[in-house]
Amino acid sequence: MSGKISEEIKKKIEKLVKELNYHSYRYYVLDSPVMSDGEYDKAYRHLKELEEEYHYILPDSPTQRVGAPALEKFDKVKHTEPMLSLDNAFSHDEVREFDKRIKKLLGTEDEVEYTVEPKYDGLAIEITYRNGLLFRASTRGDGYEGEDVTQNIKTIKSVPLKMEGSKIPGEIDIRGEVYMDLDEFEKLNKQRERNDEPLFANPRNAAAGSVRQLDPSVTTARKLYLACYGIGTAKGISFKSQSELTKWLQEARFPTPEKMKVVKGIDKVIGIIKEIEEERGDFSFETDGAVVKVNDFGLQQKLGVKTREPRWATAYKFQAHQGTTTIKEIHGSVGRTGVITPFAVFEPVRIGGVTVSRSTLHNWDEIERKDIKIGDTVVVERAGDVIPHVLMVIKEKRTGEEKKFPIPEKCPACGSSVVREDGEVAVRCVSLHCPAQVQEKIAHFASRGGMDIEGLGEKNIELLYSRGLIKHFEDIYKLKKEDLLELPRFAEKSAQNLIEAIEKSKHATLSKFLFAIGILHVGEYAAKVLAKNFRKLEDLYKVTPERIMQIKQMGGKIASSLSMFFNDRKNIDLLNSMVKLGMKITNPDFKSNEKGGMPLEGLTFVITGTMPKSRKEIEGLIEDNGGHASSAISASTSYLVVGEEPGSKLAKAKKLGVKAISYNELLKMVEKKPGNLRLF
Numbered sequence: 112m113s114g115k116i117s118e119e120i121k122k123k124i125e126k127l128v129k130e131l132n133y134h135s136y137r138y139y140v141l142d143s144p145v146m147s148d149g150e151y152d153k154a155y156r157h158l159k160e161l162e163e164e165y166h167y168i169l170p171d172s173p174t175q176r177v178g179a180p181a182l183e184k185f186d187k188v189k190h191t192e193p194m195l196s197l198d199n200a201f202s203h204d205e206v207r208e209f210d211k212r213i214k215k216l217l218g219t220e221d222e223v224e225y226t227v228e229p230k231y232d233g234l235a236i237e238i239t240y241r242n243g244l245l246f247r248a249s250t251r252g253d254g255y256e257g258e259d260v261t262q263n264i265k266t267i268k269s270v271p272l273k274m275e276g277s278k279i280p281g282e283i284d285i286r287g288e289v290y291m292d293l294d295e296f297e298k299l300n301k302q303r304e305r306n307d308e309p310l311f312a313n314p315r316n317a318a319a320g321s322v323r324q325l326d327p328s329v330t331t332a333r334k335l336y337l338a339c340y341g342i343g344t345a346k347g348i349s350f351k352s353q354s355e356l357t358k359w360l361q362e363a364r365f366p367t368p369e370k371m372k373v374v375k376g377i378d379k380v381i382g383i384i385k386e387i388e389e390e391r392g393d394f395s396f397e398t399d400g401a402v403v404k405v406n407d408f409g410l411q412q413k414l415g416v417k418t419r420e421p422r423w424a425t426a427y428k429f430q431a432h433q434g435t436t437t438i439k440e441i442h443g444s445v446g447r448t449g450v451i452t453p454f455a456v457f458e459p460v461r462i463g464g465v466t467v468s469r470s471t472l473h474n475w476d477e478i479e480r481k482d483i484k485i486g487d488t489v490v491v492e493r494a495g496d497v498i499p500h501v502l503m504v505i506k507e508k509r510t511g512e513e514k515k516f517p518i519p520e521k522c523p524a525c526g527s528s529v530v531r532e533d534g535e536v537a538v539r540c541v542s543l544h545c546p547a548q549v550q551e552k553i554a555h556f557a558s559r560g561g562m563d564i565e566g567l568g569e570k571n572i573e574l575l576y577s578r579g580l581i582k583h584f585e586d587i588y589k590l591k592k593e594d595l596l597e598l599p600r601f602a603e604k605s606a607q608n609l610i611e612a613i614e615k616s617k618h619a620t621l622s623k624f625l626f627a628i629g630i631l632h633v634g635e636y637a638a639k640v641l642a643k644n645f646r647k648l649e650d651l652y653k654v655t656p657e658r659i660m661q662i663k664q665m666g667g668k669i670a671s672s673l674s675m676f677f678n679d680r681k682n683i684d685l686l687n688s689m690v691k692l693g694m695k696i697t698n699p700d701f702k703s704n705e706k707g708g709m710p711l712e713g714l715t716f717v718i719t720g721t722m723p724k725s726r727k728e729i730e731g732l733i734e735d736n737g738g739h740a741s742s743a744i745s746a747s748t749s750y751l752v753v754g755e756e757p758g759s760k761l762a763k764a765k766k767l768g769v770k771a772i773s774y775n776e777l778l779k780m781v782e783k784k785p786g787n788l789r790l791f
């Protein structure tokens with residue numbers, strides 16, 4: 112039963128949605144927030160409570176960005192107008208030829224007005240709005256037909272769920288590029304490296320991989336942005352030029368390309384191109400060129416399209432970031448799972464504004480294939496502008512002094528023998544005591560995607576490890592402030608902060624915990640899938656590969672790795688010892704299935720009076736067990752939890768016929784069902 116809704120509540124919800132959307136626009140589109148994160152979160156929670164209580168949810172409510180279920184496959188979407196690609200120009204001369212062609216086709220000698228803007232290296236998207244509301248989003252696909260990625264695009268905070276402004280068309284297709292900024296790209300790859308997952312070669316692949324996810328919760332976790340540069344079909348609105356369209360897009364709250372300029376004449380166009388090329392290293396996103404478009408839409412129409420590319424636009428491609436240097440040394444670095452990855456140390460070289468002094472050589476087969484030796488002169492490229500790699504060896508420069516680097520027989524970190532299994536490219540150190548592996552494991556455990564222990568980065572881990580204070584991640588929970596105060600990097604405040612961050616991390620979700628403990632092949636996604644399928648950690652103990660294989664997203668490699676991990680007594684002892692140290696794991700991801708739902712599923716609770724535990728803790732208990740904690744009592748409230756000296760809510764509950772229970776009765780409700788989610 113839903114709470115009866117008054118006009119007043121409706122207005123309140125509408126106001127909250129409007130305010131939250133405005134602040135999100137300031138934050139994500141204008142990059143100029145005026146509300147703190149804390150205030151935003153508070154207002155968001157309040158809105159969610161009201162929506163749940165009164166079942167009044169606006170289509171543009173920020174709560175509608177998340178929570179959509181995973182899909183089996185993407186539906187196909189036909190674009191009403193094809194999504195074209197761009198012709199390229201590789202030199203300034205080619206840009207001048209583009210201008211000459213245009214003047215010839217238009218039969219004019221007059222200078223043409225152009226727009227110039229950075230080319231975003233991402234994924235082209237079309238978003239259809241009906242009467243101002245986001246209706247559907249699709250990928251470019253082959254230009255004629257793409258995939259329906261609406262749920263994923265909705266998770267991107269800079270994408271308006273509803274457009275604003277005075278001119279709202281009946282229907283319009285907005286086109287733009289979804290991209291990942293360079294910081295996020297680096298963070299994501301670091302996390303994937305720790306987790307032995309394949310790295311994304313560049314931000315474009317990372318953006319595409321994130322949008323083309325069947326489970327929107329994966330997309331939500333990746334920070335993506337949008338830059339809108341065009342439209343497809345538009346009903347009830349028309350524009351005279353690219354600059355007029357851009358102005359309208361901005362008024363409607365769409366993000367548009369940074370640094371877009373309108374200039375007359377090709378000399379000025381080339382001037383802007385040069386500016387963008389010089390500044391490209393300072394952009395927060397990856398750009399590999401500048402897009403030049405005829406500004407006037409009437410002229411665009413006259414010029415038309417040749418096969419798949421418009422005649423009125425071109426993409427000037429910047430020079431690839433490459434440089435030449437020599438390899439001084441080659442070493443192996445040991446990762447969390449013992450894999451030894453070769454890397455080259457260069458004579459430092461500046462490539463596209465960044466000094467490059469080392470790069471991964473990926474694996475030992477790659478060294479063989481490219482015939483890389485110590486002392487070689489090599490061409491280094493910064494792919495995706497961030498990860499340098501050796502493109503090729505300049506063999507003509509060889510003197511005969513170059514040395515081959517053999518596959519190591521001993522681990523460079525601990526000196527143990529290494530193994531290379533048949534058919535595997537990876538060389539591994541299998542020692543359980545290898546310090547490099549142990550430190551990497553701890554770093555993974557504490558990382559953002561894992562237990563998210565702020566202040567426990569690589570440097571501090573190295574220090575704590577070298578002082579013998581942590582040998583395994585369970586030791587993190589034995590650390591005392593006094594221990595930290597004896598170390599050179601810590602003072603009163605930093606020590607206190609780290610201890611608090613560690614304490615906070617004791618309350619984790621099962622999916623984060625499964626990811627953090629670093630089981631081979633179990634990345635964030637696999638951890639989430641496991642949490643959806645296993646109610647609690649103990650349900651995974653002694654798990655068989657067959658049981659894992661029953662889950663459709665799971666493959667043989669993960670199945671055998673999980674079963675090996677959970678059938679090893681030492682691992683179970685480790686997990687149990689973490690429980691003893693105070694770890695509390697809850698599982699909000701578990702979807703009720705044949706085993707029965709969560710104990711408080713579908714129930715709404717309101718708390719009144721003084722309680723034996725803090726309100727926050729009790730609310731956490733309710734939410735963790737599938738219930739909902741609300742601050743306002745109404746006819747739809749299932750139970751009023753009453754403490755000492757209850758307020759006016761008790762009288763109101765009686766009037767509304769809402770059952771009042773004590774804190775102990777609440778605990779019984781949680782405990783008596785098999786679905787108790789407090790695991791330890």
Ligand code: IVH
Nearest residue numbers: 195196197228229230231235288340368402
């Ligand atoms: S205008 C007729 N502007 O580059 C197509 N495209 O290589 C009009 N792109 O498919 C596109 N940044 O996905 C335009 N500022 C920008 C762009 C941009 C990136 C992409 C777009 C297009 C591809 C062509």
